[in-house]
Every structure is written in C-alpha cells, then in structure tokens.
Amino acid sequence: MTQTAPSSLALRIKQAGLRLTAPRRVILQVLDSADDHPDVEELHRRAQAIEPGISIATVYRTMNALAEHGLIERQRFDDGRTRYEAVPEEHHDHFIDVETGQVVEFRSDEIERLQQDIARAHGFEIVSHRLDIFVRRKR
Amino acid sequence: MTQTAPSSLALRIKQAGLRLTAPRRVILQVLDSADDHPDVEELHRRAQAIEPGISIATVYRTMNALAEHGLIERQRFDDGRTRYEAVPEEHHDHFIDVETGQVVEFRSDEIERLQQDIARAHGFEIVSHRLDIFVRRKR
DNA sequence: GTTACAACTGCGAATTAGTCGCATTAAAGA
DNA sequence: TCTTTAATGCGACTAATTCGCAGTTGTAAC
Numbered sequence: 001m002t003q004t005a006p007s008s009l010a011l012r013i014k015q016a017g018l019r020l021t022a023p024r025r026v027i028l029q030v031l032d033s034a035d036d037h038p039d040v041e042e043l044h045r046r047a048q049a050i051e052p053g054i055s056i057a058t059v060y061r062t063m064n065a066l067a068e069h070g071l072i073e074r075q076r077f078d079d080g081r082t083r084y085e086a087v088p089e090e091h092h093d094h095f096i097d098v099e100t101g102q103v104v105e106f107r108s109d110e111i112e113r114l115q116q117d118i119a120r121a122h123g124f125e126i127v128s129h130r131l132d133i134f135v136r137r138k139r
Numbered sequence: 140m141t142q143t144a145p146s147s148l149a150l151r152i153k154q155a156g157l158r159l160t161a162p163r164r165v166i167l168q169v170l171d172s173a174d175d176h177p178d179v180e181e182l183h184r185r186a187q188a189i190e191p192g193i194s195i196a197t198v199y200r201t202m203n204a205l206a207e208h209g210l211i212e213r214q215r216f217d218d219g220r221t222r223y224e225a226v227p228e229e230h231h232d233h234f235i236d237v238e239t240g241q242v243v244e245f246r247s248d249e250i251e252r253l254q255q256d257i258a259r260a261h262g263f264e265i266v267s268h269r270l271d272i273f274v275r276r277k278r
Numbered sequence: 279g280t281t282a283c284a285a286c287t288g289c290g291a292a293t294t295a296g297t298c299g300c301a302t303t304a305a306a307g308a
Numbered sequence: 309t310c311t312t313t314a315a316t317g318c319g320a321c322t323a324a325t326t327c328g329c330a331g332t333t334g335t336a337a338c
Contacts, residue, residue, distance in 0.1 A: 022316095160285085197288070
C-alpha cells in the first residue's frame with residue numbers, strides 16, 4: 001500500500017505536542033507542496049480540492065497553531081491578507097525585484113550578528129526578524 | 140492672529156493634486172506632531188481632540204490617499220492593525236516588542252552598508268528596504 | 279467675488295478577515 | 309479497548325476597513 005512519506009511538518013507537529021488529525025494531514029500536504037505564499041483562503045481552496053469538508057475555521061486554527069509553535073512563518077504584506085510559508089531549515093532574507101517581482105533569497109551572518117549586537121544594546125532579545133530588500137537589476 | 144505654519148505634508152499634499160480640506164489640515168497636524176506609530180483609531184482620537192466631528196472614515200480615506208501618493212508610510216505589523224508614520228527624512232528600521240507591541244526605531248549604518256555590498260554582489264541596486272526585528276525585553 | 283464641478287465629507291450600512299462557543303468526533307496514551 | 313481532551317465543523321460574532329449616498333467645500337476659471 002502506497003503512503004506518502006510523513007512530511008517534516010508532520011513529524012514536527014507531533015514533537016510540538018499537537019495532534020496529527022486528518023484535516024491537518026491535508027493542510028500539511030498543501031503547505032509542503034506550496035512554493036509560494038498562499039493566504040488562508042487559498043490554502044482552504046487547495047485543501048478542499050484534496051479533501052472536501054475541511055472548514056476554513058480549521059485552516060485558521062491550524063495555521064495559528066503552527067505559527068505559535070514556529071513551524072510556519074506568517075507574512076503580512078501590504079495587501080491586508082496574512083500569508084504563510086513553511087519555515088525554511090535555515091533563516092534567510094529576501095531580495096524582491098521591484099520590476100519583475102522575482103524573489104531571491106540570501107543570508108548574511110554578518111547582518112545577523114549585527115542585529116544581535118544592536119538588540120542587546122537596546123536591552124532586547126530577538127524573537128525573529130524579517131528583512132526585505134526591494135531592488136532593481138543593475139545594468 | 141496666530142496661524143500654524145503649513146506643514147511640509149500640507150505643501151506636499153497640494154503638489155500631489157489632493158485638496159487641503161479642513162479635516163485633512165487637522166489630520167496632517169496630528170501626523171506632524173506624532174513621533175510614534177499611531178493606528179487609525181489613535182489618529183482619529185487625536186484628530187477629534189483638536190476638532191470634534193471628524194469621521195473615522197475620513198481618517199481612513201486620508202491615510203489611504205497619503206500612502207498612495209507616498210507621503211506617509213504604511214506599516215503592517217503582525218498585530219493586525221495598520222499603523223502609519225510620516226515618511227522620515229532618514230531611513231530607520233524597527234524593533235517591535237512582541238509582548239507590548241511597542242515600536243522602537245533604530246538605525247545601523249553598518250547594516251545599511253552590508254546590504255549595499257550584498258546587493259551589489261548579486262547584481263542588484265537597492266530601491267528600498269524594510270527590516271523589522273521582533274524582540275522581547277531582556278530581564 | 280461668483281460660479282461650477284469634482285473631490286471630499288459624515289453617516290451608517292456593508293464587507294472582509296479572523297475568532298469563538300458549542301456540541302460532536304477522534305487522536306493517542308494507558 | 310477505554311479515557312481524556314485536543315481538534316473539528318458550523319454558524320454566529322467581532323473588529324478593521326470600505327462603500328454608497330446625499331450634502332459640502334476647495335479650487336480653478338470666469
């Protein structure tokens with residue numbers, strides 16, 4: 001009998017003390033196969049396509065649970081909708097090409113370190129951060 | 140008779156082809172004297188204090204108009220409220236206290252420079268950027 | 279000044295994203 | 309298998325924001 005290998009999210013959801021229910025299995029499958037940044041409505045649509053009957057309230061609750069446990073990342077863009085992406089193994093920041101919309105990931109340990117230094121100097125400890133750099137291709 | 144000098148926003152609003160109405164005058168005054176990041180409800184409260192009768196719908200509409208014309212910056216943090224600040228002379232980044240919602244501005248020339256370096260290495264030139272660091276007070 | 283017209287306003291109703299209470303179901307550990 | 313309790317679906321609810329409309333008012337042209 002064929003069975004999809006449990007996604008890393010499925011494993012981590014249990015480690016986080018959450019239950020791996022049928023609706024969640026579907027939502028995780030959707031998240032795993034998404035390489036974009038879907039909002040709840042879109043996640044719900046995709047989940048419904050796999051298994052009708054899943055309530056949008058469940059999608060909301062699941063995304064909140066996942067976000068609270070750090071298993072996904074919430075992205076609030078300027079369009080008023082909350083979107084999500086699976087948390088990458090290693091943190092990265094984004095270049096966004098303002099002309100093409102293309103997103104390029106990058107990572108700078110030096111910037112990460114500087115952030116730590118500055119936060120510490122302000123008496124803060126960092127929970128998370130987000131750096132989006134809007135760019136244009138040089139020519 | 141005493142008259143407040145027209146704020147830079149008041150000048151720029153006309154240059155943008157928008158009308159400088161009485162409610163807008165008040166809202167601009169509030170924005171000019173704000174050194175925090177008020178949300179619409181707070182802006183409305185402050186505007187009301189100066190001139191009662193201003194509708195919250197007008198605050199919403201004015202802020203949208205200003206943002207569309209680049210005269211203010213919209214900040215959508217993770218607490219679901221949209222906040223605003225006058226476009227600053229000099230760029231800065233944000234610490235957001237995840238517990239209190241408090242926003243603290245900071246600026247690091249070193250981080251700015253690093254971003255330039257990394258962007259250049261990728262063949263990009265920076266248009267703008269946004270760095271939000273979510274923190275918690277150390278104790 | 280007066281006029282004219284579109285932009286703007288206040289109001290309350292409508293829309294939208296997200297949450298919640300409740301009765302029911304079903305993970306998962308014993 | 310039994311038990312406990314988290315999770316679910318549903319629909320009602322809330323909070324933030326938008327919108328329709330009728331009345332007002334900047335502003336540019338006379």
